Amino acid sequence: MRIWxxxxxxxxxxxxxxxxxxxxxxxxxxxxxxxxxxxxxxRQAKATHKPIFLEFRCEA
Amino acid sequence: xxxxxDSPLGKQLSQYVCAxxxxxxxxxxxxxxxxxxxxxxxxxxxxxxxxxxxxxxxDAASADTYLNLxxxxxxxxxGLELHRQYLKGELKKSExxxxxxxxxxxxxxxxxLGRNQCVECHLIGDFQxxxxxxxxxxxxxxxMFRSPDIKTLGIQLDVPKGLVxxxxxGAVQAAGMKPGDRIAALNGTPVWTFGDLQYYYDxxxxxxxxIEITVDRAGTRVPLTVTLPLRWWLTDxxxxxxxxxxxxxxxDRALTEAEKRSHGLKADGFASEVKFVADFAKTMKSNELQxxxxxxxxxxxxxxxxxxxxxxxxKLRKTPGDSxxxxxxxxxxxxxxxxxxxxxxxxx
Numbered sequence: 001m002r003i004w005x006x007x008x009x010x011x012x013x014x015x016x017x018x019x020x021x022x023x024x025x026x027x028x029x030x031x032x033x034x035x036x037x038x039x040x041x042x043r044q045a046k047a048t049h050k051p052i053f054l055e056f057r058c059e060a
Numbered sequence: 061x062x063x064x065x066d067s068p069l070g071k072q073l074s075q076y077v078c079a080x081x082x083x084x085x086x087x088x089x090x091x092x093x094x095x096x097x098x099x100x101x102x103x104x105x106x107x108x109x110x111x112x113x114x115x116x117x118x119d120a121a122s123a124d125t126y127l128n129l130x131x132x133x134x135x136x137x138x139g140l141e142l143h144r145q146y147l148k149g150e151l152k153k154s155e156x157x158x159x160x161x162x163x164x165x166x167x168x169x170x171x172x173l174g175r176n177q178c179v180e181c182h183l184i185g186d187f188q189x190x191x192x193x194x195x196x197x198x199x200x201x202x203x204m205f206r207s208p209d210i211k212t213l214g215i216q217l218d219v220p221k222g223l224v225x226x227x228x229x230g231a232v233q234a235a236g237m238k239p240g241d242r243i244a245a246l247n248g249t250p251v252w253t254f255g256d257l258q259y260y261y262d263x264x265x266x267x268x269x270x271i272e273i274t275v276d277r278a279g280t281r282v283p284l285t286v287t288l289p290l291r292w293w294l295t296d297x298x299x300x301x302x303x304x305x306x307x308x309x310x311x312d313r314a315l316t317e318a319e320k321r322s323h324g325l326k327a328d329g330f331a332s333e334v335k336f337v338a339d340f341a342k343t344m345k346s347n348e349l350q351x352x353x354x355x356x357x358x359x360x361x362x363x364x365x366x367x368x369x370x371x372x373x374x375k376l377r378k379t380p381g382d383s384x385x386x387x388x389x390x391x392x393x394x395x396x397x398x399x400x401x402x403x404x405x406x407x408x
Contacts, residue, residue, distance in 0.1 A: 030064055030065055030066070031064055031065065031070075032065060032070055032073045032074065032078050033078065034078050034079065034080045035077065035078065035079040035080070036079070036080060036081070036082075037079070038079055038081055038087070040079075041077050041078075041079035042107050042109070044077045045077045045106060045107035046107040048077065049107075049147065050075060050076055050077050050143075051075075051076050051077070051104055051105065051106050051112065051139055051140065051142075051143040052076060052077050052078075052079060052103075052104070052105050052106065052107070053073060053076035053077070053078045053079070053102065053103075053104055053136070053139070054079050054080075054081065054092075054102060054103045054104075054105065055078070055079065055080040055081065055100070055101075055102050056080075056081050056082075056084075056087075056092070056094075056100070056101045056102070056103075056181065057080065057081075057082060057099060057100045057101075058082065058099045058100075058180060058181065059082040059083060059178060
């Protein structure tokens with residue numbers, strides 16, 4: 001009974017701590033990845049033969 | 061712009077390497093030249109840094125007049141098509157513009173980079189102009205009045221469809237432009253988006269009196285010679301962060317020739333009626349103008365080859381901080397009144 005309670009507590013802890021992170025990772029995987037480094041974008045464009053869509057915007 | 065890969069826009073963007081730049085410190089602003097008073101702007105290019113097109117641009121009325129998901133979709137598709145052509149060797153390579161980095165603009169280094177402050181987009185354009193002002197190379201018609209408004213030519217775009225013309229009036233109507241035409245080139249340079257059109261229209265020599273616009277009409281390319289109206293480059297500067305523009309804190313309208321005659325003023329002069337005086341002018345006592353005043357002279361000058369109002373004359377011919385003596389007509393009485401211009405204070 002005590003072990004079962006410990007396991008349940010651990011599961012609850014893991015869910016609370018890692019649940020949101022896992023959710024965010026899944027959501028990110030479904031979204032466009034925006035690079036913040038122009039040189040990296042050029043490198044990836046070379047490697048994948050894709051064109052680049054470059055956005056300039058204010059940081060604020 | 062976080063788009064799901066499954067959305068229509070996301071499916072298009074997935075075919076691109078997407079990058080977002082929020083600091084201009086190490087950007088080649090020579091390659092990515094644009095009107096720096098746009099806070100959001102896009103380029104579509106390839107790994108060889110050949111730019112296919114621009115997406116963005118604005119008018120004085122709003123920052124998003126020409127930003128639209130429909131036109132973005134059109135542009136993204138066109139970008140992919142141009143990329144396919146480039147990979148097949150069907151697209152001619154363009155010469156890379158001379159590199160220019162923020163660190164190459166001494167005033168920008170002195171007042172921003174050197175202080176470890178963010179190089180905001182508008183600062184690039186403004187410090188370029190300040191540098192030109194110091195070096196005596198500032199051409200206000202070109203550098204201050206950037207991005208002439210295509211509506212001055214009579215072009216109303218069907219914005220969601222990119223460069224498809226919704227209405228054609230004035231100069232372009234006289235040249236033969238029709239609703240439904242798609243603008244395809246300006247002075248021989250292909251344009252795919254409003255951003256392209258505005259960028260290359262801005263490159264037209266301010267002394268030009270005509271341009272050639274090529275339209276695609278039901279699959280046929282039709283060249284149109286457009287006679288440029290007087291002061292076609294004149295734009296509303298109010299939204300711009302510009303420290304080379306003398307701030308006058310009043311607005312006026314040009315008098316008609318008949319009005320000038322009725323007041324006994326020169327027909328070719330820049331006499332204008334004051335329509336608005338900003339509270340700032342009253343608080344700072346920078347001028348004592350009143351609504352309805354007619355300004356017919358500035359420092360003894362009454363006419364100018366370009367300016368058609370006193371306000372424009374001051375903006376073109378004076379430097380921020382100059383004090384000028386105005387000749388005015390108030391209730392039929394001629395009098396003189398001093399006006400102090402200001403430089404935008406964020407640069408101090």
